[in-house]
Amino acid sequence: MSNQIYSNRPIAPLQQSNQKRNTNRVKKNGNSFNEILQNQLKEKSGIEFSGHAKKRLNSRNINLTSQDMNKLEKAVTKAENKGAKESLIMMDKVSYVVSVENKTVITAVDDQNMKENVFTNIDSAVVMD
Known part of the structure; x- marks a missing residue:
């Protein structure tokens, strides 16, 4: 065998x-x-600020409270839910251009500097009260 x-x-x-x-x-x-x-x-979670946005906030004396940050996060979430990529968020006399995908504020403009300003490369706008 x-x-x-x-x-x-x-x-x-x-x-x-x-x-x-x-x-x-x-x-x-x-x-x-x-x-x-x-x-x-x-x-x-949370919103980040680019170096450019930090400079603009500083130079324009724009101070964000925790309540402002919550409103900004809420606006970004709304834009994200609608499929936005780059959004203009207007709240409390300040406009923010935000990369929704990266959750990063690119720039900030207060009402005094907003006159005759043109916002480009955005695909949506969110107006918060």
Whole structure:
């Protein structure tokens, strides 16, 4: 009697079996890495200010309270829900150009500097009271 074993099943190369193991590791608790990453990015809240916006706020003596920041965040969320990318947000005699996707204020203009001003590269406007 022979000690050899015969099988009709092909043997998979080592590289393929490693790939199969790695794809199993990607999922943890039913969520892929990409799903977890996207959820973490969604949880990031708050508005950031570009260097240019910070200079404009300083030079124009525009001071934001926590209530103003909440209103600004609310306006950005509204614009985001409508699919806006770059938005003009007008509130309390100040206009902000905001990158909605990055949640970053690009510039700020108060009512005294707004006369005859043209806002370009925006796709939406949000007026807050």
